[in-house]
Amino acid sequence: MRHNTWSALLLAGLLGCGESALENQQRSGEETAEVVQRLGPSGRPGMGATIYSGGVTFRTWAPLAQKVFVAGDFSGWGWVELGGEGNGNFSGDVAGAVKGQKYKFVTRNQWGSDAWRADPRAAWQENSTGASIIYDHGEYWWNAQQFSTPGFNEMVIYEMHVGTFHDSPGFGPGNWNSAIAKLGYLQDLGINMVKVMPAYEFAGDFSWGYNVAFPFAPESAYGSPNDMKRFVDEAHMRGIGVIFDVVHNHWGPSDLPMWCFSGNCLNNGGEYFFDDGRKVTPWGNTRPDYGRAEVRAYIRDSMMNLLDNFRGDGLRWDATKYMRTIDGTGDIPSAWQVFRSVNNEINTRNGYKISIAEDFGGGNSITDNASGDFGGGAGFDAQWSAEFVHPIRAAVIEQNDANRNMGAVAAAIGQSFSGRTHARIIYSESHDEVANGHSRVPEEIWPNNAGSWASKKRSTLAAGITMTSPGIPMIFQGQEILENGFFSDQDPVDWQKLTDFGGIHNLYRDLIRLRRNWSNNTRGLRGGGLNIHHINNTNKVIAYHRYENGGPGDDVIVVANFSSTTFNSYNIGFPRAGTWYLRFNSDWSGYSGDFGNTPSTNTTANGGRKDDLNYNASFAIGPYSLLIFSQ
Structure with missing residues (x-):
């Protein structure tokens, strides 16, 4: 009928x-x-x-x-x-x-x-194999009307996985509402940007999120589109911006609504996908065909959806190396067209919103400015820095002091992309660095004893270098409470550690507030100026001068001891005469009862050339410790 x-x-x-x-x-x-x-x-x-x-x-x-x-x-x-x-x-x-x-x-x-x-552009899904749901983006009433995205030089990023950030083992994953409950905690910690791992509809309920099937639809296990918007809204009301992680180097590979969408698979997955050797990725044969204008529009629209309809403050593009190359080699020119067109549009419409690449290999070409859609660099504002994370992790995980390379540490601190100090994201832990055969830094330092003195001292030393180096610093969820083991999408952050290691949390909080110049006496830490003036590879000590414009409240001296030795009177060069106030000592016993509480204090710089500077001063510094001085 x-x-x-x-x-x-x-x-x-x-x-x-x-x-x-x-x-x-x-x-x-x-x-x-x-x-x-x-x-x-x-x-x-x-x-x-x-x-x-x-x-x-x-x-x-x-x-x-x-x-x-x-x-x-x-x-x-x-x-x-x-x-x-x-x-x-x-x-x-x-x-x-x-x-x-x-x-x-x-x-x-x-x-x-x-x-x-299902609709490849569905704004809401029952689940990855279910029906699409009609959704009105105009129905959510935004509360945080006056929020301003932090400047790139002021950003401190917290990488979050919604499913494990604030959840209990068993049953379903955490969700937008459970994450909202901890935003006040992040605000107190000093975080002003949250980078959310991919949270768009994927197969199943538990995942890192990098198997995106519906780039326009929030993951149904985490809540509705309104829940996702409320997360952004609540973050904004606390002065925290939101960066969305996006995946366009491959899709799925399962539960893809766009797979063979017209009913003709064209020797692979149909019109959305490459059908030759360019289809192959480490995650399946699902690389989008960037050569088709409609596919580029699909990718562009999914990103602008996050920036416009969800009021995101930035994007982090996953594995752009596998967009622009087939397998690390073999150029895919049309991917560069995607980079340039989207980044140029973001810069034209919302230049204060950040676009970040995870590339690991493209060098300056990734963050060089784009000249239209077909020339210049890729136009990203920043990229994740392997040149920082790997030497710093190696320096603190190494068991033998003699093998720590202060030259490599100095190179990591001073590295930059495209001549811009804030064109890199720097960190010692990320979702990749604490999984895939690796563990959290404290765990790597001493397996099965991440709460040890050595693990606490050296992991916080890495955090200190991260928060005081040029670039945009980032920490991974739970890092600030000495989370151990490795990251898993079914292993929530153990918030009992906030009680067990509350002092370590306070150490991170103090570092972040100094990095953001909360007390108006460490402005140089958010500036671009850097002079690594003291590299002692024999005693494993490094010191550097950070500044924005220079002068009292601006000039900052950072000293890091990568050895197990306590130095009761260590002398280095200083850029200005007078009293230099000790703003931070990572060896303070208030951070952990087993720290040495080395009596580092304010110091006075007097005339006398040292380290190619006109003044010098002495101070005590504990083992595996970092000091911050300013005027």
């Missing part, structure tokens, strides 16, 4: 019958399909499902399809045929459709076979 009107559907008792009707329609395509309406193409804008007064416009890109239908709660899961636009898009205005209703597309391929498809 075929029905051609909404009233006929109602009489048949189909409208609102949900999944039973859907299952019936999925059996064998046109033979059992209820084509309840045929529409001409819409003149309204928007891709996916776009709400208008009185209905919803549906539009999808299916360039190889013969026909496309949409079915959902609004039609009793009868098929509504969409009009072809002649450009690969099919669209139609469905009167009476409203937000919250479920829907799917049906694509008929060139051979006449039909297949049900």
Whole structure:
């Protein structure tokens, strides 16, 4: 039986019958399909499902399809045929459709076979294999109207995995609401940017998030789109910006709505994906075809969705090396077009929002400015620095003092990209560095004894170098409470450690506040000026001068002892005469009862050339300790 009107559907008792009707329609395509309406193409804008007064416009890109239908709660899961636009898009205005209703597309391929498809641009998903849900981005009422994204030189980033940040073992993962409950804690810690690991619909409920299947839809296990917006809103109300981690080097590889979307797989996954050697990635044969304008638009729109509709303050692009190359070699020029066009648009529209690459190999070309879509660098504001994290981790994990290389530490502190001091993200822990065969730094220092004196001393020394070096510092969730082991998507942060290692937490808090110049006497730590003037590879001590403009309250001297030796009177050069106040001593016993409390104090710099500076001063410094002085 075929029905051609909404009233006929109602009489048949189909409208609102949900999944039973859907299952019936999925059996064998046109033979059992209820084509309840045929529409001409819409003149309204928007891709996916776009709400208008009185209905919803549906539009999808299916360039190889013969026909496309949409079915959902609004039609009793009868098929509504969409009009072809002649450009690969099919669209139609469905009167009476409203937000919250479920829907799917049906694509008929060139051979006449039909297949049900979730919307690749779905703003909300039941789950990765379920129906798409009509969502109105205008329905959320934002509260934090006056928030200003911190300047790049003021950012301190906290990397967060929503599923494990604030959760208890067992049952489902943590969610946006559980993460919101700890935002006040991050505010007190001094964090002003949170980098959220990918939180868009993926297969299953537990994942790092790098198997993104629906780049426009928040992960259903974490909550609704409104929950995700509330997380951003609540962060903004506490002075914290949000950076979203995005994945476009591959998708999935499972539960992909765009896979063979038109019904013709083109020797791989259809029109969204490369079908030659460029399809191959370390995570599956699902690299997007950046050469297609529609795929580039899909990627661009998913990112602008995060910056505009979710009011994100920046993006961190995962593994851009595997966008621009096939396997680390073999250039993919069209990926550079994606980098440049999106970064140029962000800079033009919202230059204060940060765009970060994880590349590890592109050097200055990644952060050099882009010249349009086809020339210059990739145009990223910053990139993760392997040149920093690996030497610093090596220096503190090494068991033998004699093997610590102060030259390598100095190079890590002084490294930069594209001549900009804040064009790099620096850290000693990240999701990658504490998994994939590695562990948290305290665990690496002493396996199964991360609470040891050595683990505490040397891991906090790495944190001190991170917070006082040029660049944008970042810590990974739980690092500040001496989290041990390795990162797993089913192992939540153990917040009991906040009690057990509260002093270590306070050490991180003090470092972060000094880095952000909270007391207006360490402005140089957020500046670009750097002079590494003292490198003692024999005694394993390094010192450097940090400054923005120079002068009292600005000039900062950092001294780091990478040895187990206590120096009761250590002398280095200082840039100015007078009293230099000790702002931080990582050996203070208030941070941990087993720290030595070496009596480091204020010091006075007198005339006398040392380390190519005109003044010098002496002080005590404990083992594996970091001191910060300023005037």
